[in-house]
Amino acid sequence: MKRLNSRHWIFSGLFAIVVITMAANVNLDMRVSPETERMFNYIDSLPTGATVIVSFDHEASSLPEIRPIALALLRHTFSRDLNLIGIALLAEGTGIGYRLMTQTADEYDKTYGIDYVYLGFKPQYIAAILSMGESIPDTYPEDYLGYAYRDHEMLQNIKNYNDIAGVISIADGSLTTHWIEYGASRYNVKVSAAVTAAMMTTYDPYLASGQLHAMFGGLRGAAEYEKLIGIGGSGKRSMLAQSVAHIYVVLLIIVGNIIYFRGRRKDGGSS
Amino acid sequence: MGRRIAQIICFAFGALLFALYFSQHPTARSLNTAVMIDYWQIIFAITLLVGVISFVRINLSNIRRGDNRPYRIISLVGLAVMPILAIIWGIKGNSPFMWMFEYVQVPMQSTVFALLAFFVASASFRGFRARSAPAAVLLTAALLTLTSRSSLEGIVPQFITEAADWVRGNPSMAARRAILIGIGLGSLTTSLRVILGIERTWLGSDK
Structure with a gap:
């Protein structure tokens, strides 16, 4: 059998600590960050019956991170009796968004067509964002299930962004940028975002400038949001795995550097 | 003449x-x-068709050459099966198309993405060294961010979280802003150059 090298040990170590921690189910508490609180307060401040567009702008690969984020957000919006319009600007987000929306709607006894509608996917996201600013029924003559837009009671008075309280883009990439550049800049619609952790720094300048109204993200953001709405979900549990993985990586960096500096001292600083 | 019309x-x-x-x-x-x-959607549909034709042609020629034959056959079968399922049973609810998407595509993509965690762990041990002053700064920022983005309240001192927030809110944001402004100005000038005909590389060569 081939001898295991350091890389294999590192892989095995990561696998082991994540599995053990998940099995142990340790309860970790965490401070809620101001940005997550801001998003929570924003949703909380919307009047009952306000219509919000939730755009599933993500791909399937990021689902383990997106799912807890989306579920926490949808649970909060449904619990506040907001009317939701679900759309997807990336094809892969279409089916996922529909499942997540119907799942949470069922939890809160919401009725399709009255409390929420899922319009589905529209190709060419820039064109879709711009054309919804002119006319949502022209952009989506039918919903995801094939019913006419005009048949839904909830959509009778929704023509364009003027009738929408805000857009929340659930994204794993740069699609929220297009919502800001075209939706917010051109049509003054209030854009917020729920994004993966890797994308958060990308949107920091937009959040600081006020072009992005609110933002939270990552597994930590999902866990914080779950804490705020008082409903436990997969965010907190996944955060546990992420935390131990982070500690593991921090330790690996420290050990790697100790070995490096010891080796350098031994070589007289030549390496 | 053709270039001029374009x-x-x-x-x-x-x-x-x-x-x-x-x-x-x-x-x-x-x-x-x-x-x-209307028009953007038509253009999108045509570009999609171009992509599919190109994908099929490249894979068929590689299959003929025997280059990664099993993988390429699976790719082509996937390309053919999904539209067939969609045309026969639709793409909604509990259709076979959605089953394939949820139980084949989603787990496969998530798995590939999850593998990154293992490579990051390995790379952090083998490559993330404080070889120079800039590398040490980068390393410190990474350690601060990793620690602060874990749920370790009560274990990690508060100043580490505050330091990580400062890094994200100041140097990181300044760099990001500079990049965004640069991209914006670059896009603007390139678009103007293309519209005004100064930039003509998109037309291809004269031959």
């Missing part, structure tokens, strides 16, 4: 769409809507 079309549509974007005139707005709802 350039004229590019200028006409570039200038027209630019004007339509900023105009609030009802005619301009309805024309803008028609372009966005």
Whole structure:
């Protein structure tokens, strides 16, 4: 059998600590960050019956991170009796968004067509964002299930962004940028975002400038949001795995550097 | 002559769409809507077709050469099966298409993405060394961010979280802003160069 090298040990170590921690189910508490609180307060401040567009702008690969984020957000919006319009600007987000929306709607006894509608996917996201600013029924003559837009009671008075309280883009990439550049800049619609952790720094300048109204993200953001709405979900549990993985990586960096500096001292600083 | 016609079309549509974007005139707005709802979608459908044809051609020629034959056959079967399922049973609810998407595509993509965690762990041990002052700064920022983005309240001192927030809110944001402004200005100048015919590389060579 081939001898295991350091890389294999590192892989095995990561696998082991994540599995053990998940099995142990340790309860970790965490401070809620101001940005997550801001998003929570924003949703909380919307009047009952306000219509919000939730755009599933993500791909399937990021689902383990997106799912807890989306579920926490949808649970909060449904619990506040907001009317939701679900759309997807990336094809892969279409089916996922529909499942997540119907799942949470069922939890809160919401009725399709009255409390929420899922319009589905529209190709060419820039064109879709711009054309919804002119006319949502022209952009989506039918919903995801094939019913006419005009048949839904909830959509009778929704023509364009003027009738929408805000857009929340659930994204794993740069699609929220297009919502800001075209939706917010051109049509003054209030854009917020729920994004993966890797994308958060990308949107920091937009959040600081006020072009992005609110933002939270990552597994930590999902866990914080779950804490705020008082409903436990997969965010907190996944955060546990992420935390131990982070500690593991921090330790690996420290050990790697100790070995490096010891080796350098031994070589007289030549390496 | 062909290049000249393409350039004229590019200028006409570039200038027209630019004007339509900023105009609030009802005619301009309805024309803008028609372009966005109908024409962009038609162009998108055609580009998709070009992509599919190219994908099939490349894979078929590689299969003939025996280059990664099993993988390429699976790719082509996947390409054929998904539309067939969608055409016969639709793409909604509990259709076979959605089953394939949820139980084949989603787990496969998530798995590939999850593998990154293992490579990051390995790379952090083998490559993330404080070899120079800039590397040490990068390393410190990474350690601060990793620690602060874990749920270790009560274990990790508060100043580490505050330091990580400072890094994210100041140097990181400043760099990001500079990049975004640079991209914006670059996009603007490139678009103007293309519309005005100064930039012609998109037309290909003269041959």
